Amino acid sequence: MNKVLTLLYVVIKNNCVIAFETNLKGFVELINELIPDAGSYGQFERRFKTDMSFKKEINGETYYFQSFKKSKYGASWQFFINNK
Numbered sequence: 001m002n003k004v005l006t007l008l009y010v011v012i013k014n015n016c017v018i019a020f021e022t023n024l025k026g027f028v029e030l031i032n033e034l035i036p037d038a039g040s041y042g043q044f045e046r047r048f049k050t051d052m053s054f055k056k057e058i059n060g061e062t063y064y065f066q067s068f069k070k071s072k073y074g075a076s077w078q079f080f081i082n083n084k
Contacts, residue, residue, distance in 0.1 A: 005070065009048075011035075012064040024048065035063065 009027040010020045011034075019034055021027035024045060031038045035058050044065075047054055053066040 007070070008068040010066045010068070012066070013061065035059070035061075038063075 005022055007024075008020060008022055009024060010017055011031060012018065019027070019030050021030055025041060028039070028041045028044050038058055039056075047065075048067050052069070053064065056063050056065060
């Protein structure tokens with residue numbers, strides 16, 4: 001595993017991962033290519049600062065966004081599920 005990798009951003013639609021990226025800027029660029037009107041970098045940055053996972057309605061479709069953070073104690077990854 002890449003020891004430098006510390007964050008992973010994922011978007012899920014219909015129980016399938018449709019995109020992931022290791023940095024937020026690249027993630028937002030990728031999302032906006034796949035999902036028009038998904039949101040700006042600033043919107044995602046503010047949301048991921050407060051929630052590691054959230055649901056967002058875009059153009060009548062439901063998308064789930066999650067960030068995973070590498071544990072500082074080893075190779076495991078931490079994530080939290082918010083029921084929002």
